Amino acid sequence: MPTDSPTLPLLAAFSRELYHCSDCSYCVDAVWAARGIDRVCPTLAHHDSRPAYSGRGYLAAARAWLEGRALDEDVLAERVFTCTGCGNCETVCPIGLHPHAVNAALRGELLARERAPEPIARLLDSIAAEDNPFGRPRQARPAWSSNLALDLATPGALYYPGCAAAYARPVEARAAVTVMQAAGVRVGGFADEPCCGAPARELGDHVAAAASAAALATMMDLHAGTKIVHSGLECRRQLQGLPAQTFGEWCLQALDTGRLRATPRGTPPLVAIFDGCQARDTPAAAASRAVLAKLGVSIANPDVANHGVCCGAGGGMPAMQPAGALRMARAKLAEHAAAPTIVGADVRCLAHLDAARRPGDPALATLAEFLVAHFDFGART
Numbered sequence: 001m002p003t004d005s006p007t008l009p010l011l012a013a014f015s016r017e018l019y020h021c022s023d024c025s026y027c028v029d030a031v032w033a034a035r036g037i038d039r040v041c042p043t044l045a046h047h048d049s050r051p052a053y054s055g056r057g058y059l060a061a062a063r064a065w066l067e068g069r070a071l072d073e074d075v076l077a078e079r080v081f082t083c084t085g086c087g088n089c090e091t092v093c094p095i096g097l098h099p100h101a102v103n104a105a106l107r108g109e110l111l112a113r114e115r116a117p118e119p120i121a122r123l124l125d126s127i128a129a130e131d132n133p134f135g136r137p138r139q140a141r142p143a144w145s146s147n148l149a150l151d152l153a154t155p156g157a158l159y160y161p162g163c164a165a166a167y168a169r170p171v172e173a174r175a176a177v178t179v180m181q182a183a184g185v186r187v188g189g190f191a192d193e194p195c196c197g198a199p200a201r202e203l204g205d206h207v208a209a210a211a212s213a214a215a216l217a218t219m220m221d222l223h224a225g226t227k228i229v230h231s232g233l234e235c236r237r238q239l240q241g242l243p244a245q246t247f248g249e250w251c252l253q254a255l256d257t258g259r260l261r262a263t264p265r266g267t268p269p270l271v272a273i274f275d276g277c278q279a280r281d282t283p284a285a286a287a288s289r290a291v292l293a294k295l296g297v298s299i300a301n302p303d304v305a306n307h308g309v310c311c312g313a314g315g316g317m318p319a320m321q322p323a324g325a326l327r328m329a330r331a332k333l334a335e336h337a338a339a340p341t342i343v344g345a346d347v348r349c350l351a352h353l354d355a356a357r358r359p360g361d362p363a364l365a366t367l368a369e370f371l372v373a374h375f376d377f378g379a380r381t
């Protein structure tokens with residue numbers, strides 16, 4: 001068992017864990033209704049069912065590489081980057097192994113050898129050149145805030161949309177600011193708002209991700225003591241150590257304290273909640289559900305699905321396997337077809353589902369968008 005490897009340092013950190021996999025295949029094809037397990041991996045379900053694309057497969061590949069066995073690094077890269085990063089393989093593993101983290105280490109090792117598949121290399125180039133994964137010019141980022149009266153001088157809270165809301169779904173960013181302002185918050189933002197580094201991190205560029213997080217932390221020095229409220233759930237890890245909460249968490253707190261008052265305009269539609277994978281097992285995951293329940297909205301799926309299969313938005317999947325990512329989104333829309341509206345906790349997932357939406361599918365809204373569409377607001381007097 002190699003426990004140290006100067007040539008594969010990221011994988012060496014997992015060297016003990018790699019030998020504990022029992023090959024139980026929970027992360028591959030297990031079905032156990034009582035535990036909510038039904039083939040948890042979206043890649044296996046909607047792209048390629050071979051176990052080489054599973055958590056178990058990534059552990060096996062990492063073991064082989066560390067042991068010095070001959071591997072075709074391009075074949076390995078195609079498999080390793082065909083993973084949404086949903087983490088389901090970790091939540092289902094009965095002995096607590098970390099196949100998603102091993103996948104991230106494999107990505108880092110492959111990037112260090114310049115083995116990124118072409119679609120991933122293009123994404124990383126976009127991030128390096130324009131500070132976003134959408135291939136959009138950096139100067140376009142502030143467009144989400146045009147005509148919004150932000151308080152840049154003395155903000156009570158900084159709203160941080162993240163790349164998905166800033167570029168792909170600005171309606172979410174504008175709705176979040178609208179609700180916060182309705183609660184009497186002086187909403188500000190970052191001048192020359194940067195990316196937090198989450199897109200680089202999930203693609204395996206840990207160095208760029210750390211640099212972006214550090215740059216954002218430095219910018220926060222100008223706003224010491226001010227809270228950040230953000231839309232992107234994938235931003236959450238990058239903002240650790242800063243006084244940050246998701247819009248859903250802020251909203252729940254504002255309702256609990258009476259800072260925000262919301263009155264429905266008529267009867268809101270039945271909704272299905274799509275929790276997303278990025279904030280699993282954190283207070284942020286349950287916040288959207290809790291807000292809507294508190295406001296009396298009928299929820300078709302009141303319990304969080306422990307192993308709900310991912311919509312395909314993350315991990316570079318839409319760039320790497322666009323047809324597979326589309327099938328994942330279509331399956332998620334079909335899963336919630338009985339509800340007239342799907343409310344998504346994660347704006348990136350919502351943008352991905354929207355791109356796959358067809359006539360007759362449920363309407364889609366983020367929490368902020370849903371609130372603005374169906375409620376009137378008032379602040380505590």
Ligand code: SF4
Binds near residue numbers: 053054084087088090
């Ligand atoms: S992180 Fe998700 S997509 Fe990747 S191997 Fe695990 S279950 Fe499959």
Ligand code: SF4
Binds near residue numbers: 021023025027
């Ligand atoms: S990683 Fe965990 S769930 Fe997957 S085969 Fe190994 S022991 Fe089983």
